[in-house]
Amino acid sequence: MVGVLALQGDFEAHSKMLRDLGADVREVRVPKDLDGLEGLVMPGGESTTMTLGIKREGLAEPLKHFVASGKPVLGTCAGMIMLDRVHLGCMDTLCERNAFGRQIRSFEEDLVIPGIDGPPVRAVFIRAPWLKEYGDGVEILAEVDGHPVAARQDNMLVISFHPEIAGEHRVHELFLRDIA
Numbered sequence: 001m002v003g004v005l006a007l008q009g010d011f012e013a014h015s016k017m018l019r020d021l022g023a024d025v026r027e028v029r030v031p032k033d034l035d036g037l038e039g040l041v042m043p044g045g046e047s048t049t050m051t052l053g054i055k056r057e058g059l060a061e062p063l064k065h066f067v068a069s070g071k072p073v074l075g076t077c078a079g080m081i082m083l084d085r086v087h088l089g090c091m092d093t094l095c096e097r098n099a100f101g102r103q104i105r106s107f108e109e110d111l112v113i114p115g116i117d118g119p120p121v122r123a124v125f126i127r128a129p130w131l132k133e134y135g136d137g138v139e140i141l142a143e144v145d146g147h148p149v150a151a152r153q154d155n156m157l158v159i160s161f162h163p164e165i166a167g168e169h170r171v172h173e174l175f176l177r178d179i180a
């Protein structure tokens with residue numbers, strides 16, 4: 001069973017993509033929803049609203065505990081922000097929000113990501129963050145204009161774009177392979 005944090009944002013698109021790939025999915029809204037999960041997706045959305053939802057539901061400590069358990073976690077966009085030093089503090093990263101500038105609210109880019117074979121990944125960026133700082137334990141997987149937009153640290157995989165919107169299923173496949 002794979003969890004998708006479902007407080008806010010485009011969690012339904014992630015649930016659908018994971019189900020299409022054959023996974024059993026549970027939407028996570030309260031701490032007990034995390035029980036027994038083998039992995040967790042933290043979706044894109046709006047990081048301030050998501051932070052408030054996490055506080056309201058008492059999910060901060062349970063989420064930190066889940067990440068520390070070593071089970072695979074995929075954070076996309078606002079989900080990548082949630083994992084950084086100043087939010088849940090799980091990952092040794094600091095995100096720059098809306099990093100690509102207000103004038104470029106949304107754009108697409110082809111990215112080559114280690115572990116994903118075939119043609120480049122079609123990456124849709126929507127008011128996306130990038131990593132402005134990261135520690136030695138963080139492996140950068142892809143950059144745009146010299147700024148990290150995909151990275152790994154231990155059991156965490158973070159991307160600042162939206163494969164679930166582009167019909168790009170290979171990032172979720174990579175995440176499900178991490179679980180298997």
Ligand SMILES: NC(=O)CC[C@H](N)C(=O)O
Binds near residue numbers: 077079097129
């Ligand atoms: N697509 C997204 O998740 C954008 C994240 C959003 N800009 C934020 O800072 O919360």
